[in-house]
Structures are given as structure tokens and as C-alpha cells.
Amino acid sequence: MSASATRAVIWPAAGLAVWGAHFGAIYAVHAHACERDMAGRELLGLPWVPALVVGATLLALVVLAVLILLARPGGAVTDGGEAEPRFTLWFGAAACVVAGFAILFQATPALVLPACY
Structure with missing residues (x-):
């Protein structure tokens, strides 16, 4: 995969984007469970929200x-044939x-506390 300026900006933010997506998923699960009154339901024998x-x-x-x-050194090469900067x-x-x-x-309180009050 060739490195570019776009990849140099996106790569450091990828982990933070995963964190944000996980945060949104937890909120979506809790909001759906509370809105539809499904907090006490089970999924495959396990409580739905914690599962x-x-x-x-x-x-x-x-x-x-x-x-x-993927962050191992030597993997990405720039368009000029040079290795991507190690800092990135x-x-x-x-x-x-x-x-x-x-x-x-952020997952710990979502598992410990009840979904709806």
C-alpha cells in the first residue's frame, strides 16, 4: 500500500475513530433498549444489552x-520509494x-450499570 499525505493523516486517527465508533455503538444499544423497553430481554440466554x-x-x-x-516498520512505502516516517x-x-x-x-460502566433507570 503506497503512503500518501491522506494516509499520513488518517492512520494516526484510525484508533481514535474506532474508539468513537465503539462509543456510538454503546450509546445506540442503550438508547434502543430503553426506547423499546428491551433492557430486560435476553439474547441467546444472555442479557441483551451486556451481550x-x-x-x-x-x-x-x-x-x-x-x-x-499494521504499524510494523517497513510496511508502507511512499510514492518516491522511501519508507513512511516512523513517527506516523x-x-x-x-x-x-x-x-x-x-x-x-467506557465498556465497564456500560456492563456494570443497568441500561435504563
Whole structure:
């Protein structure tokens, strides 16, 4: 995959975008459960809301792991044949690690607290 200015901007933000998508998914699940009075329902024998929150969390963490693996040096080459700057790769991987912790911290209260009050 050739590196470009667009990729240099998008790559460091990819982990943060996954974090934002996970945040939105948790809110969507909770809002839907409260609006439709489905907070007490079950999905495959498990409580519906926590099961979807765990699923969204695992999916987000897997996507972050893939992004971190893609940050290995030597993978991307610019149009001129030079290696992509290490700072871009390092910063993207660091943002993925921070996003991973943030995903865990936002999933914990969503699992512990009831969906609707």
C-alpha cells in the first residue's frame, strides 16, 4: 500500500475513530433498549444489552489489534520509494493503545450499570 499525505493523516486517527465508533455503538444499544423497553430481554440466554456491549467491545479491540500489527516498520512505502516516517506509524500505534484503554474504560460502566433507570 503506497503512503500518501491522506494516509499520513488518517492512520494516526484510525484508533481514535474506532474508539468513537465503539462509543456510538454503546450509546445506540442503550438508547434502543430503553426506547423499546428491551433492557430486560435476553439474547441467546444472555442479557441483551451486556451481550451486545461485550460483542462491540471485542470487535473494537480486534480492529485495534489489527491496526497495531499494521504499524510494523517497513510496511508502507511512499510514492518516491522511501519508507513512511516512523513517527506516523509510532503515533498511530500509540493512539490505538490509548484507544484500547479508553474502550475498556467506557465498556465497564456500560456492563456494570443497568441500561435504563
